[in-house]
Amino acid sequence: MKIIMLGAPGAGKGTQAKMIAEKYSIPHVSTGDIFRANIKNGTELGKQAKEYMDAGKLVPDELTVKILLDRVAQEDCANGYVLDGFPRTIPQAEVLEDALKKLGDQIDYAINVDVPDENIVRRMSGRRACLKCGATYHIEHIPPKQEGICDTCGSELVLRDDDKPETVQKRLQVYHEQTQPLIDFYTERNILKAVDGTKDMKEVFNDIIAILG
């Protein structure tokens, strides 16, 4: 099963993608997590990506597409995957579609996690992220068992550099301009499914399971 998670920054794509990956035993592939791991490890890609990410802008398609296609070509993706944060532009969606077409394959579902802008800024300031394993928490809604420590891997939790309110506003603007058109793109292909992302995370997950079967 090949799934794309769509939604504004902070809609809960990563939260839901992790649960989907676990339930269906497929890899969770997040371009944001890949970039953050590269930043943490001080790679050349990380240096390039950080500039854009800290400004709330998209990393250029040339850098992003190659990384994603390399990742999904790995063996663990053979039976499917859940993409979180990719595609984010129409050109990225077209490249992915063409690459899959060449393999006689296609995306099965594009799930739009719908959350209005008003809710987003509040969510982001409370988010804490694990840069090691990609887990996310929320200081009010989804707190870790021990404050500041990841339940899954025991690493320190941080406020992401791009979760400052002014950067979140810019990310939302970029989302509406460049990513929201993908909703029409996948509606035209009859694979778009929407869920109400303002519900409790477990309810959102149940709604997604009802779609995926």
Ligand code: AP5
């Ligand atoms: P990326 O890491 O993908 O960030 P994003 O899209 O801005 O999304 P977030 O990770 O911020 O939010 P999310 O939807 O995953 O929400 P989460 O589950 O954490 O990308 C970062 C940057 O990398 C981009 O800005 C760009 O620069 C670059 N980039 C990445 N991919 C790219 C691409 N393809 N092309 C170009 N550039 C790219 O949830 C948010 C918070 O809410 C958490 O605290 C969570 O615990 C909480 N929460 C989740 N669900 C609920 C719920 N139902 N109720 C209450 N709280 C909830």
Ligand code: MG
């Ligand atoms: Mg995320």
